[in-house]
Amino acid sequence: MKNTSSSYDVEMVEIKEAVDEALDIRTFVLDKKMDFRPGQFVMVSALGIGDAAISLSSYPDVQITFRRVGNVTNALFRRGVGDKIGIRGPYGKPYPTEEVKGRNIILVSGGCGLAPIRSFVRYFLNNKGEFRSVSLFFGARNPSMMLYKDEILSWKDQLNLNLTVDQADSSWKGNVGLVTSLMDSYQLPENAVAMFCGPPFMIKSVSEALSKKGLSDDNMIVSLERNMKCGVGKCGHCTIEEKFVCLDGPVFRWSEIKHLHD
């Protein structure tokens, strides 16, 4: 029986599909309907181990993509199709999909940071008329670490696709270098707004690169990662100064947080 009075209760949800995206990175398609927007996250439980904050990586269906790095994600890796995992959420502020309507969208991400961005891309593909254009800049460590590879390639007719890897192998014909190296020759369109997600150093370098091209801090939307235990603004783990990343974010306007320090 479920105790519905507590905000920490989880719903046990069946894994419909499991996809290996890259080494130690997996996507679960979940048998669940959820009212959410791209950029939001869920708390995912492996009962007996714990729970972890994971971005919703699709739209409008419920998928999560995660790397095997900690106790919870290791335990999730031992679950497969037909197994049940615990879910609560959605939590956090989504990407401002309404506000960016009619504008030129720049999406930037590195590594697993593509998960929430993919949710936005899927939203965009369902609502193409709403946006002027979408450009995606994505960097992976190497070609084998590029997640959603086939799907990304299928986007190439729908949006301006720019890929790079830090280290190439013999199969790689594209750009080599950091994701910012893709932007060197990029002409910033009018009425642009950028959304990015990735590790802290990437967020810093991308914001600097876009700033140099003339994009204002108000028009940069970033998605942050922090340690989260509750997801509802109580446990205190995800704070940056007075902000709770789980409540006030994880999606922030860069102008809102660039001056904050951990």
Place this chain on the structure above:
Amino acid sequence: MIIKKSSLAALFNSLAKKYDFYAPTGESFERIRSFDEIDFGRKTVYSAKKIFLPQAEQLFYFANNNTISAKKNIKPIIVFGLRPCDLHGLEYMDEFFRGDALYEERRKKITVLGLQCTKCFKNCFCHLTNTYQSNYYDALFIEAGDDFFIDVKSDAAKVIFRNIGHVKAVKESDMNELMSIIKNSFHREGELKINDAPIDQFSKDCFSCCACTSVCPTCTCFDITDKPATISSGSRTRVWDSCQSQEFTRVAGDFVFRSDRFSRIKQRIYCKFDYTKRRTGKMSCIGCGRCVDVCTKNINIFEVFK
């Protein structure tokens, strides 16, 4: 009302039979059976936080990959002896945990009997934080010679004092005079400004034992952990946690956002004096000085106001 100290014992002893009755017994607030166990003469090392937010609390149980509700059967509780600063701390906690079903379920069972301070203890800083008086209580006790003046405010408190028989009422003018004497002996004018310089020395001295956060009445942070009982069952529990540990901000891939001690101590000081003020308009430090009392390296966070 005015109650002779000698007649308070009988009242408390009978209440301790009906309620889970907590009071300061020296180092901490404990459940008492008899009035004699109460220690009126000192500031407790630990705050009364654990009565409102247990150090470990089951959120739910699980077995065979299903969750089972953690039904609570909480008896009515009386907490006696919260000082004005503690009452401010409780007010902060109640506000912070608004909407948290577990907290609120316990909280509504608790009647709070405050105890006015008439002098400062060692390391008390309520004159800086303006927390030497509070009206956030069900009833407030003020020691006056052989008597206690008691302000009975809430219905819950009226129930407690219902059977006490005939007692003298406090004259409002006497109460006001007493409160203004207290106010004048504590009050201090002026704006507080944080100076970062002492934090550097704190971070050299501190060894992150986390005692400060565990004794603090307004440190509300917690961890959520799963405790296995068998291979397929156990409980999910929330446990007090501390921003002073590296673990607190560690994310997958072993990245720690506040890895150095300076950033962690700064976090605590600013959380208490500034960040919560930005969010709620009120700072969350209530000036009890317990973190100073308990620090083995004598770190005094109030030095940032020098």
